[in-house]
Amino acid sequence: MIKYRLGCADGHEFESWFRSIADYDKQSRSGAVTCPLCASTEISKLPMAPAVVSARGNKGAPAPEQLPAVAAPSAPPAAMATALRAFKKAVMENSEDVGGRFAEEARKIHFGEAEERNIRGSTTAEEAQSLHQDGVPFGILPELPEDLN
Ligand SMILES: [Zn+2]
Incomplete structure (x- = not known):
């Protein structure tokens, strides 16, 4: 998604x-x-919300294409928000923030030009599409209600 x-x-x-x-x-x-x-x-x-990549691939998380379509409100329901919050916290604690260099770093890691690690950062829609076309695995971190405060 x-x-x-x-x-x-x-x-x-x-x-x-x-x-x-x-x-x-x-x-x-x-x-x-x-x-x-x-x-x-x-x-x-x-411009897109923060994105995240896992250098070890998306183990346990199906590729976006394999997910069923869901009509979601712009703010996730409470139960979903709790699960997303835990997921996001784990990501934040186990990844390096590369900020606006996300696309560049994700590509380097994918092609073995940089140390294999989990990174997070921000990217534009165009860069995300380019990564997608190059087969670089990455995901979009969900925005939580508190992010908007
Ligand atoms: Zn309008």
Whole structure:
């Protein structure tokens, strides 16, 4: 699952979940992605939420493409938030924050040019798509209600 921050031509911002980057592209091209406020189909991606990569691959976590589609509200339900919080805490405690160099580092690790380790950081939608196309494993960290405070 990937959550995108989207914006329409009128400047409305909203969030939407997609099964994968390819799924977003497909829906976007067919005009299925619309602004909930004005129904505009002129939608563009805004900078993404923090992303995370595991150098050991996504063991235990299915690839985004294998997940069923879920209609999720922009804020996860309480039970889900608790599970996500624990997951996110574990990630934070077991990864190196590389900030805006995320895409660069993830690619280096994937191609064996940097030490194999877990990293986290931020990336743009374009960089994420490029990583995806190169087969670099990574995931998007969920945004939790407290992140927005
Ligand atoms: Zn709009």
